[in-house]
Amino acid sequence: MPCALCGDIVPADVARCPACGAWARRRDFRAVGVAVFMLLGFHAFLALGAGISLVRVSRPLRTATQDGYDPASARHSLVPFSDLFVICAVLAGITGVMFVSWLWRAYTQSPGPHRHRRSWVVFGWLVPVANLWVPPRLMYDVLVTTGRYRMSQRHVAGCLIGAWWLSVLLAVLLSRWFARGGADSLADARFTVHLGVAAAAFQALAATLAMSVVYQVTRLQIARPD
Template identity: 65%
Template structure:
């Protein structure tokens, strides 16, 4: 198999890359991180495309009057976007499974203090109420424990994680609310605005998650693995 760090071909029975000396555990972790990063990028691309497409519907609606508004045609135009959000949710679920596998490894390999048991890497996303605050806390702890940060650096990490989690929650809530009513022109305009906001939050959440995955993977690849 090719080494994830240098690209050299490594026999399966060899634990370290003969070219760069990378351990197999690091190769595997790097490979998972790259896969999660690429899937998150695909999520962001779909969300961004949906938002731009919805913005194109906004201008015609702004020019319409109540007398010229056709609820049936507007409903048909907005219906596919509900399917897009459903597909995005399924894709996010698939990405989430691989992301949890990556986070499980990252939490185990973090060199700093880990205040929570590793099982909460999974349970934190499943237990009601707890899943509203524990996942970002776990990601923050892994990120900070994977490197050496100044107080300003820790603040920046916290700001990125908070922005990511806020975008996730906003994207879920807005996507659940879409599509809104299209019985009137005002309701149709509101639905389009809601869809654009949901797509923007999805794209932002995916982009910020890409940043966390990249930084944590890089830090853990560069430092000795915890035992």
């Protein structure tokens, strides 16, 4: 199989790449990181496309009047976007499984110290209430310990992780609010469309920020000396 770092052909029974000397576990970790990065990128483009389409839908509503407003037509135009957000949720679930697998390996390979045990890499997403604050703390610990950041760099990393997690929470909240939105009146339709645009924007932002973290941690860990 080709080496994920340099592209040279590595025999199946060899633990190190003969060209660059990379260990097999680092090649595998890089492959998982690339897969997560690409899934996040696809999610970001899908959410961005949904947001742009919703902005186009909102343009006729700006000049519409209550007398000429058709609720049935407005609801019909919003149905595909509800389905699109369902697709985004399914894609987010698939990406989440890959992301947790990547985070488990990144946690294991990071030098520490960590504020949570490794089991929280999985349970931190599943335990109610704890899943509101454990995942960003895990991501922060993995990022700053892998890079051995100084205090100023830790502040930047904290802002990055905080912005990512806030975007995730807002995207989930606004997506559910959009799914429950109505179009019985012109004001309701405008508000629902604005919710959809905001939800799509935060989804795209969350995916983009997660891509930057995954790229940075993966790059640092595969480049770290043995």
